[in-house]
Amino acid sequence: MITEDVLSQHGISGAEFDRIKDILKREPTITELGIFSVMWSEHCSYKSSRVHLRRLPTKGSNVLQGPGENAGIIDIGDGLAVAFKIESHNHPSYIEPFQGAATGVGGILRDIFTMGARPIACMNSLRFGPLGSTQNRHIMEGVVGGIAFYGNCFGVPTVGGEVSFAKCYSPNPLVNAFALGIFEKDKIFYGRAKGVGNPVIYVGAKTGRDGIHGATMASAGFGEDAGAKRPNVQIGDPFMEKLLLEACLEAMNKGLIVGIQDMGAAGLTSSSCEMGARAGTGVELELDQVPQREEAMTAYEIMLSESQERMLLVAEKAREKEIFEVFHKWGLDAVTVGRVTADGLLRVKQHGKVMAEIPNKQLADEGPRYERPMLPPKSTGTSRLDYFTFLDGCDETLIQEFLNADHNPGTADFNRLMLLAAGSPNLCGRQWVWEQYDHMVQSNTMIGPGSDAAVIRIKDTGKAIAMTLDGPAYLVSRHPREGAKMMVAEAARNIVCSGGRPVAATNCLNFGNPEHPEIMWQFSEVVDGIAEACSVLETPITGGNVSFYNETLGDNIYPTPVLGMVGIIENLDHVTSSGFMDAGDSIVLVETSRMDIGKIDLNDERALQFMVRDAIQSGLVKSAHDISEGGLASALAECCYGTMHRPAIGATVKIPSHLEACKDLFGEHPSRILLTTQNASELGKRAGAAGLELREIGKVGGKRFVLEYEGQNAVDLAIDELETVWRRTFPKLLS
Amino acid sequence: MKATIIVTLKPTVLDPQGITIQRCVQSMGLPEVTDIRQGKYFDVQLADNTPPERRKELIQRLAKDVLTNPVIEEFRIDWDQKS
Amino acid sequence: MKATIIVTLKPTVLDPQGITIQRCVQSMGLPEVTDIRQGKYFDVQLADNTPPERRKELIQRLAKDVLTNPVIEEFRIDWDQKS
Amino acid sequence: MKFGVVIFPGSNCDHDCYYAIHSVVGRPVEFIWHQETSVKGFDAIVLPGGFAYGDYLRTGALAKFSPVMQAVKSFADKGGLVIGICNGFQILTESGLLPGALMRNSNMKYICKFLEIRTAATDTPFTNSLSEGQVLNIPIGHGEGNYFADVDTLKELEDNRQVAFRYVENPNGSVHDIAGIVNKGRNVLGMMPHPDRSSEKLLGSTDGKLIFESMVQALAGRAR
Numbered sequence A: 001m002i003t004e005d006v007l008s009q010h011g012i013s014g015a016e017f018d019r020i021k022d023i024l025k026r027e028p029t030i031t032e033l034g035i036f037s038v039m040w041s042e043h044c045s046y047k048s049s050r051v052h053l054r055r056l057p058t059k060g061s062n063v064l065q066g067p068g069e070n071a072g073i074i075d076i077g078d079g080l081a082v083a084f085k086i087e088s089h090n091h092p093s094y095i096e097p098f099q100g101a102a103t104g105v106g107g108i109l110r111d112i113f114t115m116g117a118r119p120i121a122c123m124n125s126l127r128f129g130p131l132g133s134t135q136n137r138h139i140m141e142g143v144v145g146g147i148a149f150y151g152n153c154f155g156v157p158t159v160g161g162e163v164s165f166a167k168c169y170s171p172n173p174l175v176n177a178f179a180l181g182i183f184e185k186d187k188i189f190y191g192r193a194k195g196v197g198n199p200v201i202y203v204g205a206k207t208g209r210d211g212i213h214g215a216t217m218a219s220a221g222f223g224e225d226a227g228a229k230r231p232n233v234q235i236g237d238p239f240m241e242k243l244l245l246e247a248c249l250e251a252m253n254k255g256l257i258v259g260i261q262d263m264g265a266a267g268l269t270s271s272s273c274e275m276g277a278r279a280g281t282g283v284e285l286e287l288d289q290v291p292q293r294e295e296a297m298t299a300y301e302i303m304l305s306e307s308q309e310r311m312l313l314v315a316e317k318a319r320e321k322e323i324f325e326v327f328h329k330w331g332l333d334a335v336t337v338g339r340v341t342a343d344g345l346l347r348v349k350q351h352g353k354v355m356a357e358i359p360n361k362q363l364a365d366e367g368p369r370y371e372r373p374m375l376p377p378k379s380t381g382t383s384r385l386d387y388f389t390f391l392d393g394c395d396e397t398l399i400q401e402f403l404n405a406d407h408n409p410g411t412a413d414f415n416r417l418m419l420l421a422a423g424s425p426n427l428c429g430r431q432w433v434w435e436q437y438d439h440m441v442q443s444n445t446m447i448g449p450g451s452d453a454a455v456i457r458i459k460d461t462g463k464a465i466a467m468t469l470d471g472p473a474y475l476v477s478r479h480p481r482e483g484a485k486m487m488v489a490e491a492a493r494n495i496v497c498s499g500g501r502p503v504a505a506t507n508c509l510n511f512g513n514p515e516h517p518e519i520m521w522q523f524s525e526v527v528d529g530i531a532e533a534c535s536v537l538e539t540p541i542t543g544g545n546v547s548f549y550n551e552t553l554g555d556n557i558y559p560t561p562v563l564g565m566v567g568i569i570e571n572l573d574h575v576t577s578s579g580f581m582d583a584g585d586s587i588v589l590v591e592t593s594r595m596d597i598g599k600i601d602l603n604d605e606r607a608l609q610f611m612v613r614d615a616i617q618s619g620l621v622k623s624a625h626d627i628s629e630g631g632l633a634s635a636l637a638e639c640c641y642g643t644m645h646r647p648a649i650g651a652t653v654k655i656p657s658h659l660e661a662c663k664d665l666f667g668e669h670p671s672r673i674l675l676t677t678q679n680a681s682e683l684g685k686r687a688g689a690a691g692l693e694l695r696e697i698g699k700v701g702g703k704r705f706v707l708e709y710e711g712q713n714a715v716d717l718a719i720d721e722l723e724t725v726w727r728r729t730f731p732k733l734l735s
Numbered sequence B, C: 001m002k003a004t005i006i007v008t009l010k011p012t013v014l015d016p017q018g019i020t021i022q023r024c025v026q027s028m029g030l031p032e033v034t035d036i037r038q039g040k041y042f043d044v045q046l047a048d049n050t051p052p053e054r055r056k057e058l059i060q061r062l063a064k065d066v067l068t069n070p071v072i073e074e075f076r077i078d079w080d081q082k083s
Numbered sequence D: 001m002k003f004g005v006v007i008f009p010g011s012n013c014d015h016d017c018y019y020a021i022h023s024v025v026g027r028p029v030e031f032i033w034h035q036e037t038s039v040k041g042f043d044a045i046v047l048p049g050g051f052a053y054g055d056y057l058r059t060g061a062l063a064k065f066s067p068v069m070q071a072v073k074s075f076a077d078k079g080g081l082v083i084g085i086c087n088g089f090q091i092l093t094e095s096g097l098l099p100g101a102l103m104r105n106s107n108m109k110y111i112c113k114f115l116e117i118r119t120a121a122t123d124t125p126f127t128n129s130l131s132e133g134q135v136l137n138i139p140i141g142h143g144e145g146n147y148f149a150d151v152d153t154l155k156e157l158e159d160n161r162q163v164a165f166r167y168v169e170n171p172n173g174s175v176h177d178i179a180g181i182v183n184k185g186r187n188v189l190g191m192m193p194h195p196d197r198s199s200e201k202l203l204g205s206t207d208g209k210l211i212f213e214s215m216v217q218a219l220a221g222r223a224r
């Protein structure tokens, strides 16, 4: 009955099929094959990545929960903890941008409140192909609209993230969603089916034939027939999710819940067998009890459906009724669909027949594991964009303007280049995106989108949480290991600039086809880079997600790791943003003594971050901004642009001369921070003591943006003019 | 010259709006309403001098390429012979 | 037993959605489309045992009190005799 | 003096309003579940922002059928203070407690940002501590804040000076730049901008607090 064809439709190899038969000691039924295929898909089993992920540092004094649960958890003091995680929804967003992105947000939010935490912030990292193409514009509008639709309605502020453009994401976008929630640290819930005899309860939306094989879909690239896979996409219902959140938290508070897990990828299958595996128990499901939206659904379909907004929970035997009352209060269905057993098996019954019977442990934890072959590229020469990665994905004419200026600085018009940089797709203002996101709901947003890191105060504690997402894909594509280190360093630097101490991180690893040895090599290098940087900067990894097979017609995307860093700000007075504050403030550049490009010295970086953190905590710093894409000139301009509380303000700055004008203005050396202060000399002393270079390079004030270079005004523009270009580009690119 | 295009979710696609409305209506004391599904309705006006063969093509294209998201929706055209 | 309710904006109310679509259509090079107005479309299913006289009242009430905002919208009912 | 913040399924600024009143303004406040049929014991009712019933069908359209709205209606009829913020405003127009309707923003997108509104009427219990023309720095966060009313209604609103706030720069297409209105009795206010998100310096503005404080003052005056 199970033919080669059926196996290949399920993405199960011959060897894997043999293992299945070994485990079952018989041929699987079709339902069982479906169940194995989703649990052993790349998406759920991490079969290509697991051997590498083990190298990530996962322990630290603040870490309460590392990888392996729905989200990582850190202790933030005062008896409180935060749970956070990032997850990709790339493939669904490619197929249906709006719903794909929306359900991505829904999925990550469930991962957070499944653990008992109330989501208090979201971020997202987005990659698209250049907006010259109608298809890419359409995808981006859909993705941003979908994120806004879901997050706004659910009532969580979307406080930050990143958007960038490169050809390799055309038309296969990356959509990575991050969420963070807060709870009391002794009220953490886990996905464990404990207590033999306890009821297994299904809550939330009814099951339809949505997204069947979503997990396997996310584990295969797209060919010409991407359209044919379309009916798989699920629809998000943020209102239902909001009700689920409130009802679940209420039931948890009342002590009614023993174990709980969201039905995400692989739906009922993964939630039930993973809960059983973690507790060492069995789970018996009676599918006739499962609320169904469509007629005549088979066991296969019910087990594999990825209908959204559903949770599975295990309750105390005697308190079923109380659970129902809570859910009914919130207008939700709650139905007992099974019970916890002692035999360690996932047993699925329908119409009185056993349709599947598989040991939970082997299904959930003992999936295949591959050490796929790896192959480094023959050589990595230099690239013309090594200094100017922000130009990647831009029109060739724009790139040429910068490269010409780099070669012939004498004849270059830097006013023009400044305007071009500010209006280039990767640097221009992203208000078009984040004004569609409610970034203020819950009234905690001290620093929203647009600064280095977002800052959310924690009511009644005097503390705040800082968070950021970073993924410098072009750098990583050039040197995977160094790029990954720079990514971690930049994320931590962003936290530091906002006044925080970086504490822990989550990561989303978006890669091409792992069956290609070069991709697997990139993956391994990136993991090593993250591991090294996270060790040095003492920011353990508490979880993450891997998305492989990001390719279209055989072209792989850049290796695109995205790091989500979380930090603690112990005192609200330390909260710092990137925008300049007052006329007359001194602008100070702090950097390491090296002027590397495309690589980083982590010990220097650490010294830099410590020094700046300390300076902020001593009250010496009025604003702080990390220098990244677009170099010093772009960073300075960003500090001048209007914020929600003051109009644009000018600055006059002497740009230090190291190389040539274009590189000194726009070159992207890592490990540099711009500060403003009224006490530059004290900062200078501290920097000196830390072995860092610090220069007072200018003053805030006026209405002009003036950059002097080797005695000449290389840039001299009205700040309003520059800001207008920066602010208007995005809407223009879309119209 | 007018035509009406009706865009509805494919029958198997979840309609959260419809479900929510239906639930509300039920609890309002209209228990007889067993299902509501929501769709979109477009009244399209064409220039009078549009040649008949072009009309058909035009409305088809509008319905298919602009007004419908083929991933989750389907459409239906009502030709209005008046005016 | 089914009925269809169509809710449209009153002609005097500006329809931002329609305008957006109209613009999109123009930029696609379909100048013959002179106007598009968007409305909502509801397929309502009633329990089979609903008495005929109650049906009418029910659907009227649903359309008028729930599905339409009389400040900006008007409605129309299509009775579907099938089933 | 006790404030009540109504929770509809899908409300999501309920806690923000509660916090602003309780911890910032420092007045007693309790939540009211939407299934309640009475608002007895409350002196002012807040309909908070959010997406009641997901804003499905139309914003505020399904919330108006919640049992509590009957009670809010009779409370308002008797002169009780009711403030609807954002989704609360939408619920008030849908319920007929305020005239007009809130339609999709003219750019068809949700807009969240700080902006400025100008006080247009100070003789209301919500604006008594503001001065005529006073500009408030306050955020909006909505997809359907495009206020619409027919010509006659508008004339009446203007004649009775029922417009409480106008946008300095219209973000959403509202007629007459309307950001907030009161009813004829001046005891019901609906506004799209969020005073609950602008009552603390660390959130960027304390202007919103003036609205809650005006209510406190009005209630104190009544009690006297």
Ligand SMILES: Nc1ncnc2c1ncn2[C@@H]1O[C@H](COP(=O)(O)OP(=O)(O)O)[C@@H](O)[C@H]1O
Pocket (backbone or CB within 6 Å): A043, A044, A053, A056, A066, A067, A068, A069, A070, A071, A072, A087, A111, A264, A265, A507, A508, A509, A541, A542, A543, A544, A545, A546
């Ligand atoms: N790149 C990574 N780094 C660290 N942990 C990871 C990474 N990718 C996945 N994990 C961990 O593996 C576990 C399984 O992840 P996943 O299948 O995405 O969970 P879910 O089913 O909730 O989406 C999680 O605990 C996750 O944190």
Ligand SMILES: [Mg+2]
Pocket (backbone or CB within 6 Å): A070, A111, A262, A264
């Ligand atoms: Mg999960």
